[in-house]
Amino acid sequence: MPDYTVILDDLDVAMRLGIHPHETTPQRVRLSVHLRVRYAHPPSADRIEEVLDYDFVRDGVHALATGPGFALQETLVEAVASLCLADARVREVRVRSTKLDIYPDATVGCEIVRTRD
Template structure:
């Protein structure tokens, strides 16, 4: 039996302006958040045709993240990362996902963030 084809699909540095945080200034106005996602994607075989229909189209991820952040304020980066991971794992071809969110403007001298790794059960 042939081994399945594995690829890593990456969305790096998606810059969003969104509601995120628990402090008064974070609740009062949206802030810049940078999101990166790495999805380990498995196919029955490597794509034999050079067509987007043969693979996972990462447009769904970018659009899905934008929709998630448009519909609510997230208090925690952890819950934002979990929501994005769930979006990725909804596609059966995704076996594992790493999600990172960063708030680059909280401190003058450092960005703060969260990173999670989730796998299909």
């Protein structure tokens, strides 16, 4: 069974993320998601129905961004990982979030790797 890595990289969204008073309004957050996906066989018909359509990840992240928000980046990356693992073909997911505007000289982020048992 072949494994493929599907990548959604540098997705910028505005969302509520943080614990500080100035973080109650949406701020820029960049997300990158790497999914290791296992298929029963290599795609042969060159049709989207044979593979994981990464639109569901992008749409899910946008839905999370328009929700009530998160206090912690750790909670955000867990939510994105859970979203991805809802597809049984996903064997492993790596999610990275980065706050882009906290410091003038650095970004701050969090990364998680979750694997299917």
